[in-house]
Amino acid sequence: MRIRRVTVLGLAVATVFGGGVTMVAPTAQAEITPVQSVGAQLPVQDFRAIELDEDRGRLYLAQGVGGGLPLVVTDLDGKPETRVDSVTDISDLALSDDGSTLLAAQGFDRVTALDAQSLTVRATYPAPKGACVFNVEPSGDKVVGGFRDCGIGSGGLLVWSAPGTAPVVYTQGPNYEPVIDASRGAPGLLVAGDTGISPVTTYVIDVSGDSPRIVAHRDDTGENLEDYALSPDGSEVVETTGSPYEHHSYRMPDLADATTYPSGVYPADAAWSGNGSTVAVGRSQTGSFDPDVLMYAKGSTTPTYAVDFRDGDVLWPGTLLVNRAGTRAWAVSYNDVYQDTQLLHSFGIGHAPNPPATNLGVSASTGSGSGKGTANITVTWTSPISVGQVSSEQYYWWITASTNGGPEKEIWRGNMNSTGRYNLSYSLPKGTTTLRVRFHDNEGWYPDGYATATVGGK
Template identity: 70%
Template sequence: MRARILTLGMVSAIAAVSVTTSAYGAPPAPAADSGGTTAAAAQVSAVKSVGTPLPVDDFRAIELDEDRGRLYLAQGVGTGLPLVVTDLDGQFQQRVTAVTDVSDLVLADDHRRLLVAQGFNRVTALDADSLTVKAAYPVPSGACPYVVEPTGDKIVAGFLDCGLGSGGLLVWSSPDTPPTVYTAGPNYEPVIDASAGAPGLIVAGDTGYSPVTTYVIDVTGTTPQIRSRRTDTGENLQDYALSPDGTEVVESTGYPYEHHAYRMPDLADATVYPSGAYPADAAWSADSSTVAIGRSDTSSFDPDVLLYKKGSTTPTYAVDFRSGDNLWKGTLLVNRDGSRAWAVSYDDYYQERYLLHSFGPAHPPKAPVTDLAVTAATGSGKQKGTANLTVTWSSPMSGPSGAGGDHYWWITASTNGGPEKEFGRGRMDTTGKASATYALPKGTTTFTVHYQDFEGWYPPGYDTATLTR
């Protein structure tokens, strides 16, 4: 599962108040699917996940370390940002300042080393317990490695052409030795994956042009050899996910709108996992019982991630992100037994917002809520005829994850049971608070603050306060 988003900038950087209890109504029924979800995928109801903001300034890759209860986060190349470590819920633990400019990272098969691709110019091995540098893998001039995978006793990196004349693979037999440079397979912008169940084999293909050719490459010998090759396996390659038992690889391509799997190592047809537009990612549980498949650019009510049992075409679980939060390819992770999964989304309009979603049959996601409140008090002295109101909220667009979005609150007033009159409206933003004033007439005035998500993803909410003059 090694497909990382690269940008031109990254490559060029190398070369007294009574308040009622809030009430929430049910969201409207989902609209018709416009994203191509198949009938099979629609058989399971999707749960909603709002995610948790990641403690990063930038983001490029994520890795799961279930044994140590950690997630490792790569912040990308070019700004000197360090490796970040969180717990399994995305809560900050530490910054590894000795390891910066990371484009990809992966645990070795023995789970004792964390391999990182750094600065498009080296691969480094860290001790997974102490997160100190233990070994380095040198890179030839003109090759810019950006993804890395262990397989058997070899370390393999996919590299871009930065002067060598071609992209391709670098294969190391040991640290501190020159790698074998291999360009007879994918040679533009390689996507690679490997697993402990298929030692010495790499599944690889090029993203950046279509149709896709998928390779199984044997790197056990002095010179890598193509074991099998299959042409025209789709368009716009996103990701490969090789099952930990080494028997099946799931390919994510922009088209067709389903996740095709192929047997290993001959790449014969295996299961087709229904998903819909647009396939973006896949990942396996460590016991190979469960595969998670993900897609991007979905509508409000389309599932973003579906969980399948291996070989089944009926999903067992589905999760939906907020409209505008797109799955970041290469970020799907699944625990050992398939009971919990993780993914990162980014805001389609404000890409500085990176959210960690954690979900699964044994782990309900962080669900959307609409917590509104209004407080009201009269002014003093000459201002006793003025109501001072404060509106607060904790969702859907407040807090550090809530920049932007056309989500609004509005407030009405009704005196002595008369009609409601709107007198204030504002955008829900990162402050979580707004103020308003109102000229109080004689009698008892009820103020009601409202929120309604017209897409129906967040639940509607309201809260009231009363003042008597």
């Protein structure tokens, strides 16, 4: 078995000086070896959002709008617990600050409040016609939704003071496709910006009164906005943008520069631990053996933990979650070829992820009559998900036959097909034949494998 160790050295930031000269300087000097994670397949058909309920040991999964698919609840390892068939077509989820209510942006026309314990519907917050509400955040005693223009004339924010009432429609801040975040440590404040418009303008908006008002804004905070992550105490917001290739954070509420958390290309997400001690930053489209998620202590530019998904597995933006203590995190990935399969990764200094494992098997049987002299052989290779989720050309295997203890003769070699299964036949000599199959991952991500089977000849 070949052991591969990967280090993250000096993630770099480019600085442009007069005359157009670009200097590259390291921002994180310490070495760190990413831990490998293969994840576990989520029990969903059309994944869209995930929320953590640490008190109840649950993950809530939204399955998207239009297919009538229900809210799915799993344990913290992604194992199914229940489905809420009465609540379907969900685009976003958020747990209230006190953990008692689960808010679901539902059907693009309302926000539904569920009792987090019983998962029964408590209340509904209706959106006005033409405002397609697609995300939701609690902020103080208000519920805030971001909406797209579906006939109302603009995108923007919906601010509800009570269920069953008309919201305040606010379009003076982000008014195209808002990205929003809030924090229990800053009740009544919201961080918001528009995705789909570059450069990004970031707003801090006070929604506590009868009419929202902009407290601060900062122009040109990056391009291709993905996410905001506001710290639990409300003092710092980490922004995720496609450019620059690092995670900038800003002090609240004035949006002055705070820590820059190095990440590299391409920033995809950020999340805080519940106690505010840890920041997790994620990126997508990483190269082979590069970390997909890095974890930092607040204010530090040296990572304390890193995790690597398989080559081809891409972090789903907005899915990073961290527990209160900063010892365990969750993220969802999808394969850039097979996008209909989502994997849940769980990892951290207090929780080892699912590691790469090679489960290789070989079986053989003989036919009857004239087929007694032919071995029908099946070779299989499985992992937490099918080999078909990545290129079959990555996986190389070969098989030998040895009769009555004699020398091994190679009878086949090649790439595993997309199902992780290969069938072949072999003309058996007289005696007892031992078949030995060996497996090798050309990328070196999965460990080598070995299996045997014995079959009698004519």
